[in-house]
Amino acid sequence: MTWLAVPEGTPFGLTNLPYGVFSTADAAPRVGVRIGDQVLDLAAALDDPVFAEPALNGFLAQGRSRWDEVRARVTELLTDERWRGTVEPALLPLDRVRLHLPFAVGDYVDFYASEHHASNIGRMFRSDSEPLTPNWKHLPIGYHGRSGTVVVSGTPVVRPNGQRKAPTDAAPGFGPCRRLDIEAEVGFVVGAGTEPGQPLAPADFADHVFGVCLVNDWSARDIQAWEYVPLGPFLGKSFATSVSPWVVPLAALEHARVAPPVQAPQPLPYLTGGRPWGLDLDLEVRLNGHVVSRPPYASMYWTPAQMLAHMTVNGATVRPGDLFASGTVSGPEKDQRGSLMELSWGGQDPITLPDGTTRSFLEDGDEVVISATAPGPDGTRIGLGEVAGRILPAADHPHFSQQDPKEQS
Incomplete structure (x- = not known):
């Protein structure tokens, strides 16, 4: 269970956590994870510069062990009450962000x-x-x-x-x-x-x-x-x-x-x-x-x-x-x-x-x-x-x- 209030039956719960790229009126595009009707700013929550980039490509290149590590860490942040004070400032309502192409398409x-x-x-x-x-x-x-x-x-x-x-x-x-x-x-x-x-x-x-x-x-x-x-x-x-x-x-x-x-x-x-x-x-x-x-x-x-x-x-x-x-x-x-x-x-x-x-x-x-x-x-x-x-x-x-x-x- 997450300490975050998410809509009942949402298809974007803890077992999903999809990745995208978003921007706000005062900040450039960066990587986030969707949880319910909110977006978690990963650069802020994880203090990792790869998520401050305007595309997922840098993170994608890190490979499966890193993908699994980040997924586990995000799940921990959203389920362990100890991290609430750190995570809440990095959450933004979905209706206040603009979504972008999530990755720079190669071939x-x-x-x-x-x-x-x-x-x-x-x-x-x-x-x-x-x-x-x-x-x-x-x-x-x-x-x-x-x-x-x-x-x-x-x-x-x-x-x-x-x-x-x-x-x-x-x-x-x-x-x-x-x-x-x-x-x-x-x-x-x-x-x-x-x-x-x-x-x-x-x-x-x-x-x-x-x-x-x-x-x-x-x-x-x-x-x-x-x-x-x-x-x-x-x-x-x-x-x-x-x-x-x-x-x-x-x-x-x-x-x-x-x-x-x-x-x-x-x-x-x-x-x-x-x-x-x-x-x-x-x-x-x-x-x-x-x-x-x-x-x-x-x-x-x-x-x-x-x-x-x-x-x-x-x-x-x-x-x-x-x-x-x-x-x-x-x-x-x-x-x-x-x-x-x-x-x-x-x-x-x-x-x-x-x-x-x-x-x-x-x-x-x-x-x-x-x-x-x-x-x-x-x-x-x-x-x-x-x-x-x-x-x-x-x-x-x-x-x-x-x-x-x-x-x-």
Whole structure:
């Protein structure tokens, strides 16, 4: 029990203690831990300069033994009445702080780990062949994204411009994305890095990954469809990726660990071994305040430990602050699909909102909020917070009218 008054049933209790970066009107960004509806200023509470930095990276680089040490110390400070006088001045109400991107993103890799999502996309676009590509059950498919456009929850998302070509068009046109989508994902934040040529095994996961955040990988489906052959996603993905402001340590998710789905065929040896890292996370997607999906992360085919192993098997390094994401989380049921592309089946079955309007893809002014919880000890729930973003109209382009005059009509 903590001596601190926290709301009953809060998903941000002592068993969670997620890390973020915050600032106040009179102080620069620094690292804090959330407890209830307050933020503990770690630089003040622990007198450690690594927490006075504007990103978690310095702490992430210190490795698992230090992560465990700090978690134990913070728990002690919040449970032992002797430390109350020291800790209370370092606590700030959450509504009086501004939250920032919690870590400086190094490399960003996005995977495609949901069999249900991959199968749905395959059925939509390859109806005359097998939904999954021949390699899908042999390796975690992924691509390298753009780390410079990873933004914190609450940052507005400007509708991207780009080339588009519908199957019936004779030539590509240029203009604002017409099929702007979301992807409800879970992200994994790397702590301890590696040297070049040092592959990691699934059993190394907890020594190199610090924690978990939520991700919305905004996707311009019409731009993506025209550009992705033969090299994959580019401008259709790189304009924005939103992450939640709180990073939940793996140590807080011990009760959320479950066995992943059975994998057949058996993966190659470098993708096996160690205790499985399936996670029982319940996601919720809200569009303009209305719940449109509840994707279950426990259904994901490839685990984050396997993603990390595959990402490094060729000798590629990881560094503190690297981010890799799961890809869209989708379950077997229609109301468990983690993208509008799936929920509206490519626009053929639009979603009806409570106000009577419909959506196949996002309109300007729409707001998407993705949240998640996980099982904690003794029937409690662990909160992962939320990742939110509102769509702004596309920016004017100096050559817009020359490129695609029909857009002006």
